[in-house]
Each structure stands twice: as structure tokens, then as C-alpha cells.
Amino acid sequence: MAVPLICESPARESQAELLRQRYGFSAELGEAPCVLVLTETRLELRKTDEPKLGAIFVDFVEGAAAHRRKFGGGRGQAIAKAVGLKKGANPSVIDGTAGLGRDAFVLATLGCMVTLVERHPAVAALLEDGLERARGSEVDDIAARMTLHFGPSLDVLPSLRADVVYLDPMYPHREKSALVKKEMRIFQTLVGADLDADALLAAARAAARVKVVVKRPDYAEPLAGVKPASSVPTKKNRFDIYPI
Numbered sequence: 458m459a460v461p462l463i464c465e466s467p468a469r470e471s472q473a474e475l476l477r478q479r480y481g482f483s484a485e486l487g488e489a490p491c492v493l494v495l496t497e498t499r500l501e502l503r504k505t506d507e508p509k510l511g512a513i514f515v516d517f518v519e520g521a522a523a524h525r526r527k528f529g530g531g532r533g534q535a536i537a538k539a540v541g542l543k544k545g546a547n548p549s550v551i552d553g554t555a556g557l558g559r560d561a562f563v564l565a566t567l568g569c570m571v572t573l574v575e576r577h578p579a580v581a582a583l584l585e586d587g588l589e590r591a592r593g594s595e596v597d598d599i600a601a602r603m604t605l606h607f608g609p610s611l612d613v614l615p616s617l618r619a620d621v622v623y624l625d626p627m628y629p630h631r632e633k634s635a636l637v638k639k640e641m642r643i644f645q646t647l648v649g650a651d652l653d654a655d656a657l658l659a660a661a662r663a664a665a666r667v668k669v670v671v672k673r674p675d676y677a678e679p680l681a682g683v684k685p686a687s688s689v690p691t692k693k694n695r696f697d698i699y700p701i
């Protein structure tokens with residue numbers, strides 16, 4: 458079902474129409490579980506039957522992204538260690554499952570050139586909007602290191618090459634953690650589980666010069682059942698490392 462996109466700002470109706478055409482959004486609200494709303498200032502995703510959950514949007518300038526940029530631990534963070542951000546080394550990275558771009562933003566903040574690949578049209582549109590708002594802001598230089606490709610990684614990866622390919626596919630949540638954070642609930646309604654994720658490992662290996670890094674929940678099997686050479690653990694996840 459096409460995600461509807463409605464426009465709350467008369468001044469931005471032509472931009473809304475451009476987004477509908479580019480990503481195949483519909484102009485009718487219909488009975489879709491989620492709706493994109495173009496407000497005066499940003500693009501938001503809302504869950505239609507649970508409006509109290511609030512909205513999802515991409516914000517690289519303020520909020521959690523700003524907090525992590527300033528106080529997140531820099532190159533000491535597990536993701537930086539996994540990707541191989543040693544002193545002076547800024548590997549190029551393809552993020553093959555970009556989502557809301559949080560991990561990609563962390564890597565770009567630390568100096569990596571990051572190519573983001575996202576196949577879900579609503580998520581790609583949110584990312585595009587977040588990147589646009591980052592331009593000309595205090596994180597302009599970081600946004601300049603991020604390039605977005607809309608499409609499935611299995612199609613896009615063969616034409617790309619980078620030192621590291623990073624993957625973070627959605628993983629079916631355990632029964633008990635079904636009451637995941639409100640944001641995840643909206644996101645899961647929209648995107649669902651990435652049931653074809655296993656196929657990504659081989660495509661990622663073909664595109665990477667140095668290594669593939671896969672983020673997994675700590676309780677999850679390795680991607681495609683392939684044992685990594687090593688892992689960097691965090692509180693709830695781990696980064697599995699596959700050297701080339």
C-alpha cells in the first residue's frame with residue numbers, strides 16, 4: 458500500500474507533490490497505518506491509529522544526534538572501533554541499511570565519507586529531509602560527507618565500492634521487548650522485519666575493500682549464519698566483523 462503524504466503548509470504543496478512523484482506516495486489518506494506529513498519546517502511520519510505516539514523525523518542538528526555528537530565518546534565508541542576508526546584513519550563506509558541515519562551520522566561526524574542506501578521510500582524521504590535541513594546548519598560539514606541512494610542494496614551495492622560496508626538490518630524483536638520505544642513501534646509498523654537480510658552479506662563482501670561490519674542484537678544469530686572473525690560487544694548489541 459502506498460504511504461500517503463499530506464501537506465500541512467500551503468506554501469510547501471509543490472514540494473509535497475515532488476516528493477509524491479519521486480517516492481510514489483499517494484495524496485489520499487486512505488486506511489494506511491502510517492502517514493507522512495510535510496509541515497512548515499520538516500517531514501514527519503505519524504502512526505495513524507496511535508497519534509499519541511507522536512512523530513518520527515530525522516534531525517541531525519539537535520536532540521539525540523547533537524547530544525551524541527558532543528558527548529558520545531568519539532572514536533572510543535564501539536561502532537568506531539568496529540569500523541576501524543583508528544587515529545588518522547577515516548575509512549569510507551557504505552551503510553547498506555541506512556534507516557534513520559543515526560549510525561551513518563555518527564561515522565560521518567567522526568570523519569568518514571558515508572554512502573547511505575535505503576530502500577523504503579518513506580524512510581528515504583525522511584533521510585533526504587533531515588540531510589536537507591542539516592545543510593547550512595552547524596553540522597553542514599558532516600552532512601556534506603553523507604550521500605543518500607534510494608533503492609535496495611542488492612541492486613545498488615554492485616555499483617559501489619568502499620573500505621567498509623556496514624549493515625544493520627531490522628531484526629524480529631523478542632516477545633518481551635514488543636513494547637519497544639514508541640519510535641521503534643512506528644518504524645516497525647512501516648518497515649517490518651528485513652526477512653531477506655541474509656542475502657546482503659555476500660553483496661556487502663563484494664563491495665567492501667577491507668571489511669563488512671554487521672550490527673546484531675546480542676541474542677541474535679550472526680547474519681546468514683556466518684560466523685564473524687571477531688565481534689565488538691555493546692550493552693544490547695554487538696558488531697560482527699568480517700574481514701575481506
Ligand SMILES: C[S@@+](CC[C@H](N)C(=O)[O-])C[C@H]1O[C@@H](n2cnc3c(N)ncnc32)[C@H](O)[C@@H]1O
Pocket residue numbers: 553554555556557558559560561574575576577580608609610611625626627628648651654657
Ligand atoms: C534497523 S534499520 C537501520 C537503522 C540505522 N542503522 C540507524 O542508525 O538509523 C534498518 C533499515 O534498513 C533498511 N533496509 C533493510 N534491508 C535493506 C536493503 N536490502 N536495501 C536497502 N535498505 C534496506 C530498512 O528499510 C530500514 O530502514
